[in-house]
Amino acid sequence: xxxxxxxxxxxxxxxxxxxxxxxxxxxxxxxxxxxxxxxxxxxxxxxxxxxxxxxxxxxxxxxxxxxxxxxxxxxxxxxxxxxxxxxxxxxxxxxxxxxxxxxxxxxxxxxxxxxxxxxxxxxxxxxxxxxxxxxxxxxxxxxxxxxxxxxxxxxxxxxxxxxxxxxxxxxxxxxxxxxxxxxxxxxxxxxxxxxxxxxxxxxxxxxxxxxxxxxxxxxxxxxxxxxxxxxxxxxxxxxxxxxxxxxxxxxxxxxxxxxxxxxxxxxxxxxxxxxxxxxxxxxx
Numbered sequence: 619x620x621x622x623x624x625x626x627x628x629x630x631x632x633x634x635x636x637x638x639x640x641x642x643x644x645x646x647x648x649x650x651x652x653x654x655x656x657x658x659x660x661x662x663x664x665x666x667x668x669x670x671x672x673x674x675x676x677x678x679x680x681x682x683x684x685x686x687x688x689x690x691x692x693x694x695x696x697x698x699x700x701x702x703x704x705x706x707x708x709x710x711x712x713x714x715x716x717x718x719x720x721x722x723x724x725x726x727x728x729x730x731x732x733x734x735x736x737x738x739x740x741x742x743x744x745x746x747x748x749x750x751x752x753x754x755x756x757x758x759x760x761x762x763x764x765x766x767x768x769x770x771x772x773x774x775x776x777x778x779x780x781x782x783x784x785x786x787x788x789x790x791x792x793x794x795x796x797x798x799x800x801x802x803x804x805x806x807x808x809x810x811x812x813x814x815x816x817x818x819x820x821x822x823x824x825x826x827x828x829x830x831x832x833x834x835x836x837x838x839x840x841x842x843x844x845x846x847x848x849x850x851x852x853x854x855x856x857x858x859x860x861x862x863x864x865x866x867x868x869x870x871x872x873x874x875x876x877x878x879x880x881x882x883x884x885x886x887x888x889x890x891x892x893x894x895x896x897x898x899x900x901x902x
Contacts, residue, residue: 660691666700688733699767809874838866
């Protein structure tokens, strides 16, 4: 449900994004005759039995795969460890480069693949690891084996690791209205406007996620206290250089959503907290 709501809080497609998204769906034969131009961000949710070719694209006449059909939108992978490891590993390069190159003997083709990857998984096969009330019945080492189906390099490329706790009955039965998507979207659009202004002189750079490591160090300036906190987190969690950059990008985005000109200590602490799967001992 949360993944399906994501496109509703993302900024609307601009004309360039709408044209590019429409072209991809047209090439793949996914565009209906009634749709002259796609105006809604795509949402793709392939089943875990999907093949490598269906995900990244290919075939005799190379066609766009799910990652290209999700361009400028959301790609949701439910039950992530159930996907074949080879399928997950082929996503590593597109996640970095935001495009996928498909080569065949006679020719090669390049499709854009700038998508937001959202994935969900149970903490263990029985589903009750770290549950506040129910005991996990998995044998020793099973949780670690289950989590190891997802490689470290792929986890590195996922910015936010959020542990979703069970919702109790009082919250389920509550009549209090939750924050509406329109209000969240307004905040997101405002943050995107800040980023558009920040990268106004960069032709191919529009938002924080697209920053290169060099740009990250220029834009995401942190205080001495922030440097100490990040150094401690890097040493304690054993984070990679890629994770370091992503923590700074997320902290900069949190600051933008907060309307803050600088990356404050609380923004950095929140960003570090989103690396839960990097914690030693999380999976036993």
